[in-house]
Amino acid sequence: MNQGILGKMGMDSKMALGYLGVLIFMMGDGLELGWLSSYLTDNGLTVQQSALLFSVYGFAVAIAAWLSGVLAEVLGPRKAMMIGVTLFVLGTFVFLTIGIPTMNLAVMIPTYSLRGLGYPLFAYSFLVWITYYAPSDKLGTAVGWFWVAFAGGLNVLGAYYSSFALPILGEMKTLWSALIFVALGATIAILLNKEDNSSQKKFKTKADALKYIAKGITIAFEKPKVGLGGIVRTINTAGAYGFVVFLPAYMMEIGFTRTEWLQIYGALWSSNVIFNLIWGIVGDKLGWRNTIMWFGGIGCAVFTAGLYYVPSVMGPNYVATTVVAICFGACLAAYVPLSALIPSLAPENKGAAMSILNLGAGLSQFIGPVIVGAFIASVDTVGIIWIFTGLYLFSSFLMIFVSLPKHDNEVHTADPVELKAAQ
Template identity: 80%
Template sequence: MNQGLLGRMGMDPKMALGYLGVMIFMIGEGLELGWLSSYLIDSGLTVQQSALLFSVYGFAVAIAAWLSGVLAEILGARKAMIWGVAMFTAGTLVFLTAGIPTMNLGVMIPTYALRGLGYPLFAYSFLVWLTYHAPQERLGTAVGWFWVSFAGGLNVLGAYYSSFALPYLGEIRTLWSALIFTLLGTTIAILLNKEDKNNKNKKRFETKADAVKYIAKGITIAFEKPKIGLGGIVRTINTAGAYGLVVFLPSYMMEIGFTRTEWLQIYGALWTSNVIFNLIFGIVGDKLGWRNTVMWFGGIGCAATFAGLYYVPHFMGANYWATTAIAITFGACLAAYVPLSALIPSLAPENRGAAMSILNLGAGLSTFIGPVIVGAFIGTVGTVGIIWIFTGLHVVSAILMKFVTLPKNEGQDQPVELSDIKAAQ
C-alpha cells in the first residue's frame, strides 16, 4: 500500500507500523484471558484466590491506564512504551519461573500485577502518540484503527492462538510464547515505526517538581474541564457491561440450553464484530459527529442490544443464530464509543495526554465496575436485574454525552467539523 492509500483509509502512514505492532503485542497480552483462571484453580488455587489475583491485576491495569497519558507526555511516547514492555517482560519472567511453579500468591500477585502495569503503558502511550500525529479531520478514523489493533489482538487473535497452541504446547509453554509476541510487537511499533523528529507529544519541564505536578494534571483536568470528567464516566460505562457479562451470562446461557462451545462461539462473534466496527464507527464519527455517534449508536444502541442478550434467548430459547445476531449487534454498538478517543483530547488540545489519562482511567475502571456490580447485586435482583442495571447505565451514558461538546458546538447535534476543532485550539 502506498502512502496515499493509507491516508485515504484514515491511517497516518507514519503510524502504520505502530498499529501492527500494537496488535501483535496485544496477542501476547490476551492469549491467556479465556483459560488462565480455570488452569490456576485446577492447579491448586481456590476460586477466591484466583479472583484476588485478577482483582489486583485489574487494579494495576487501571492505574497504568491513568498514568499512561501523562507519562507519554513527560517521557515521550516511545520511552513510555519501552517502560511498559520492560515491566510486562519482567513480570512475566518471575510469574512463570517462581510464581506458577510454587503457586505462591505472595509471588504471583505482585508479578502478575506488574504485567498489568505494562500493557496499558505500552498500548495507551501509543494512542497518545497517535492523537498528536494523526490529521485532526480524520482523528476519529485514526483512533478507530487503534482500537481495531488493540481489541483484535487482545480479544480475538490472542484467544484463537491459544485454542491452537494449548493442545500442542500446553499451558506453561503457551504462556512463555507471549513474550515472542510482545517483543515482536515492540520491535515493530517502536524500533521500526517512524517518529516525528520534533517529538511533539513530549512536554518540556524545567524541574522534576513540574513533571510531578503534571502527573497530577491527569486527575485535576477532570475538574478543571468537567466535560473531560464526563467523558471518563462514559468510557467507564462503555465496557463495564462487557466485563460484567462474562461473570453471569455464560451460566444463564447454559440454563437456556446452549452448550459451552456454542456460548464461546457466540462470545467470539461479539468481539469479532467489535473489532470490525471499531474502524467503521471511527469513520462514521468523522462524518456524523463524534458526540452523536457515541450518544445514539453507543449509548442507546448498547442499551437495546445488551437487554437483547437476555430477552432473545429468553423468548426464543437456545436459538444459536438469533442469539449470535444480537451478540454481533451488541459488539458493534460497543464500538460506537470509539470517537470518545478523538473528542476528549480535542477538548484540551494543550494537554492531550492528561485528557487521555482520564479516558484511559475509565477504560481501566470498567474492568472493576462490571464484575463489582454483578457481585453486589445478582444475589438480590438476579440475572434480569443485572441486565437492566447495565442497560440503564448505557442510557445514562447517552444522556451524559449531551453535555460533552466542543466549545463552538454547544447544544448542537451537527457533526464536529475541522473548523470546530481548530476553534477549540
C-alpha cells in the same frame, strides 16, 4: 502507492507500523484471557483466590491506564511504551518461574499485577501518540484503527492462537510464548515506527513534570466535560467485562452448549473489531458526540437487554442470539470517537485528558465484575442486565453535556459536524 492506499484508509504510513506493533503485542497479552482462571483453579487455587488475583490485576490496569497519558507527555510516548514492555516482561518472567509453579499468592498477585501495569503503558501511550500526530479531521478514523489493533490482538487473535497452541504446547509453554509476541510487537511499534517529536512535551524541572502528572487528575475538575468523558468510558466496557462473569452460566441454563456460547462470544468481539474502524470513520462524518450518544449508549442499552430477553423468549436459538451479540459488539465500538473527542476538549493538555479516558478504560475492567459480584445474589441475572442497560442509557444522557467548542479561534479542535454547524 502504499502510502496513498493507507492515507485513503485513514492511516498515515508513518504510524502504520505502530498499529501493527500494538496488534502483535496485545496478542501476547491476551492469549491467556479465556482459560487462565480455570487452569489456576484446576491446579490448586480456589475460585475466590483466582478472583482476587484478577481483581488486583484489574486495579493495576486502571492505575497504569491513568499514568499512561501523563507519562507519555512527561517522557514522550516512546519511553513510556518501553517502560510498559519492561514491566510486562519482568512480571511475566517471575509469574511463570516462581508464581505458578508454587501457586503462592504472595508471589502471583504482585507479579501478575506487574503485567497489568505493563500493557496499558505500552498500548495507551501509543494512543496518546496518535492524538498528537493525526490531523483533527481524521482523528476519529485514526483512533478507530488503534482500537481495531488493540481489540483484534487482545480479544480475537490472542484467543485463536491459544486454541491452536494449547493442544500442542500445553499451558505453560503457551504462556511463555507470550513474550515472543510482546518482544516482536514492541520492536515494531517502538524501534521501527517513525518518530514524531511534536508528540513530546518538554519539562525543564522535575517539579514541572510532577505538576503535570497531577494534572492527570485535576483536569477532570478543571474541565468537567473531560471528567464526564471518563465516566462514559468506564461505562462503555464495564458491561462487556461484567458479562463474562455471569452470562456463560445463564446461556448454558437456557440450553446452549459451552462451545456455542464461546462462538457467540467470539462473534461479539469480532464484530467489535470491525466496527471500531467503521464508527471512527462515521464519527468523523456524522459527529463524534452523535455517534457515541445514539449508536453507543442507546445501541448498547437495547442489545444488552436483547442478550437476556432473546434467548429467554426464543430458547437456545443460536442464530438469533449470535445476531444480538454481533449488534452489541458493534454498538460497543461506537464509543471509539471518545478517544478523539476528549483530547480535543483540552488541546493544550491532551496527555492529561487521555489519562482520564484511559483511567475509565482501566476501571471498567475492575468495576464490571464488581457490579456483578455485589448485586447478582439479590437481583439475579435479569437485574444485572437492567443495571447495565440503565448505565448505558445514563452514558448517553451524559454525552448531552460533552459538547465541543465552536468558537472561531478553537475551530481546529472541533468535531467535524459541529464545525459545520459553527460556520
